[in-house]
Amino acid sequence: MLLLAVDTATPAVTVALHDGESVLAESNQVDARRHGELLLPSVDKVLAGAGLKLDAVTGIVVGVGPGPYTGLRVGLVTASTFASVLGVPVYGLCTLDGLAYAAGIEGPFVVATDARRKEVYWARYEDPRTRVGEPAVDRPAEIAEQVAGLPAVGQGALLYPEVFPDARGPEHQSAAALVSLAAERLAAGAAFENAEGTPPAPLYLRRPDAQVPKNYKVVTPQ
Structure with a gap:
């Protein structure tokens, strides 16, 4: 087993790698405005730290929130993409559980x-x-x-x-904790937020901050 975990539901951009027994490597950065910029380099850093490549991963773990719309989607889309490309399962866990x-x-x-x-x-x-x-x-x-x-x-x-x-404490989320919990649940046959074979659904809990303005002026020709 080799689980790659990512979570961007909070200001923390956090990634970890777990072999089923312990955490092999992790990366944690706190920057609420740079999730998209920091996540993939963090994945590269973690894999390099463990001396492994992405194709060695057998499962993806992702924090599904709750969290703000934009940041949360970065982790979920990345996790689903990795799982699809690698042909491995993706496991969704509530960020608060981590x-x-x-x-x-x-x-x-x-x-x-x-x-x-x-x-x-x-x-x-x-x-x-x-x-x-x-x-x-x-x-x-x-x-x-x-x-x-x-x-x-x-x-x-x-x-x-x-x-x-x-x-x-802890103040911020840790993918190391999230993936350790996921490894325990997998060993025990416990359920995850998403059914096996389906992508995890985000826990937004409210509408996104960005809204279409009301009564905006139409500028296209009639």
Whole structure:
């Protein structure tokens, strides 16, 4: 087994390679505006660090969000393209699940990432491997009662200490954690966000920031 993982659902452009037992190489860069520019060089760096080529990969793991429209699509399109070209399966995992796994908190806690617009993408967890319910997007003040008294990880938690007073690291997503979780699930025969043989669907949770303007002036000839 050789799994290549990518995630661009958060400001982190993160890539990792896993052989079924451990992480062989990883790359993590935080730049919310350069996902498309940084991802492929990061893949090259990780493969070179492990002394391997892309055609050795037997499966692709990708974070499906939730995340902003543009950044999230970079990782998903790249993962689906690699899987198609190589003829290997692609496994979609919730980005928040990767952060939860990396946190390693035993007991109830929350993962929250920055959703912009003064909102967070968030979910509750019973332990590092067990999410409670589906991810959501809300203003922090609107979920204060639901998360009260719980530890929280992720950039979203660190941005709003009044709602998440027990905010902890990791701040950003790690493909190394995501691919380690995927390797565990594959070994256990557990399900992923997408059915085998189908491309992963993105978790946007809201409309994209870019909108067609209303009442725009028509300039084409009648």
